[in-house]
Amino acid sequence: MKVVIAGLGTVGRGLLKALSKKKSELWRAYEFSPKVVAAVKSDGAFLDENGLDPASVVSSLDGRGYEEHSAWVSGYTALEAIRDLDFDVLVEATPTNVESGEPGLSHILTALEREKDIVTSNKGPLVIAFEKLMEAARERGRILRYEATVGGAMPVFSLVEKCLRGNKITAIKGILNGTTNYILTRMTYERVPFDIALKEAQELGYAEANPSFDIEGIDAACKLVILANAIMGIRAKLSDVEIVGITRITPEAIELAREDGYLIKHVAQIEEGVLEVSLRLVDEKSPLAVGGTLNVVSVSTDLAGEFTVIGRGAGEETVSAVLNDLIDIWLERRRALAR
Numbered sequence: 001m002k003v004v005i006a007g008l009g010t011v012g013r014g015l016l017k018a019l020s021k022k023k024s025e026l027w028r029a030y031e032f033s034p035k036v037v038a039a040v041k042s043d044g045a046f047l048d049e050n051g052l053d054p055a056s057v058v059s060s061l062d063g064r065g066y067e068e069h070s071a072w073v074s075g076y077t078a079l080e081a082i083r084d085l086d087f088d089v090l091v092e093a094t095p096t097n098v099e100s101g102e103p104g105l106s107h108i109l110t111a112l113e114r115e116k117d118i119v120t121s122n123k124g125p126l127v128i129a130f131e132k133l134m135e136a137a138r139e140r141g142r143i144l145r146y147e148a149t150v151g152g153a154m155p156v157f158s159l160v161e162k163c164l165r166g167n168k169i170t171a172i173k174g175i176l177n178g179t180t181n182y183i184l185t186r187m188t189y190e191r192v193p194f195d196i197a198l199k200e201a202q203e204l205g206y207a208e209a210n211p212s213f214d215i216e217g218i219d220a221a222c223k224l225v226i227l228a229n230a231i232m233g234i235r236a237k238l239s240d241v242e243i244v245g246i247t248r249i250t251p252e253a254i255e256l257a258r259e260d261g262y263l264i265k266h267v268a269q270i271e272e273g274v275l276e277v278s279l280r281l282v283d284e285k286s287p288l289a290v291g292g293t294l295n296v297v298s299v300s301t302d303l304a305g306e307f308t309v310i311g312r313g314a315g316e317e318t319v320s321a322v323l324n325d326l327i328d329i330w331l332e333r334r335r336a337l338a339r
């Protein structure tokens with residue numbers, strides 16, 4: 001299987017590391033030995049039609065001397081790679097843009113036009129054009145997987161798709177942003193004021209320099225839109241989500257809630273067709289009462305009742321979801337060939 005990776009940040013680079021570290025395990029377990037023919041960042045690409053050595057690409061990126069790498073082509077773009085190269089799967093891991101979905105949206109649409117399968121960790125294209133992308137994939141018989149877009153490493157979509165067949169999903173509730181959960185946890189247990197907790201989150205690399213995407217609830221709302229479309233068949237857009245951020249929370253409110261055995265959490269919820277991200281009282285013993293940067297998703301179903309997944313919503317762990325999607329495509333394509 002030939003792979004193009006667009007974006008070499010935490011996710012793209014992490015994927016290259018995992019492919020290098022797990023090379024023999026992946027072959028033993030799944031006879032999976034992907035060739036990365038292009039690994040593209042914003043200023044150029046590593047190219048090799050016979051497959052790059054992932055470890056050497058990672059070490060050149062870590063060492064900041066990547067322009068000296070023999071496979072480096074300065075100025076070569078992801079769109080050129082997707083249009084021109086011979087490959088099977090695009091891994092789209094460029095930055096999320098929820099206004100236009102770009103550059104990821106064009107990357108995915110162009111790859112689908114060329115009848116390639118897709119794995120994306122980038123939420124932007126799905127938030128902007130979920131139905132259009134799914135339709136384009138269906139029309140061309142392609143697979144488009146996006147496990148990493150919601151809950152990072154947590155296997156929410158795969159669980160619902162593969163283990164809850166025949167169920168109707170009636171509601172979803174969760175904490176979908178690690179930065180806000182970290183801030184609220186620090187405010188709750190250490191009585192740290194909001195501004196200081198936010199500064200800590202930035203220093204620890206959890207929050208962006210411009211953290212409004214997280215603390216205003218936009219990131220969680222984007223994830224809710226993807227969950228609504230993918231799991232509940234609700235054709236929701238970002239503008240359909242009622243959003244309240246965490247900026248107005250006071251230590252007094254947190255303290256009052258605790259006296260009654262509750263935590264104040266930033267909860268994203270879909271119930272009776274309404275999508276909401278807001279501050280809510282959560283029982284200290286509830287499965288939603290996870291601390292730190294953890295994410296949690298509780299899914300209510302008609303047959304299985306409620307179940308909850310807790311895990312890492314961001315960071316290098318996200319690679320787990322991307323790799324699983326990639327292996328899934330490999331196994332599916334291999335099964336199709338054998339038929």
Ligand SMILES: NC(=O)c1ccc[n+]([C@@H]2O[C@H](COP(=O)([O-])OP(=O)(O)OC[C@H]3O[C@@H](n4cnc5c(N)ncnc54)[C@H](OP(=O)(O)O)[C@@H]3O)[C@@H](O)[C@H]2O)c1
Nearest residue numbers: 007008009010011041042093094095096121122314315318
């Ligand atoms: N990190 C996580 O924990 C996590 C979890 C779930 C989902 N995601 C999503 O996954 C995607 C990647 O996340 P990340 O954390 O790896 O991002 P990141 O660290 O910011 O890296 C983004 C990468 O994309 C490259 N890039 C930017 N514009 C590009 C373009 N037009 N063509 C090709 N490459 C381009 C950047 O190039 P340069 O290196 O040249 O700047 C960089 O290598 C994002 O959409 C993010 O929201 C991330």
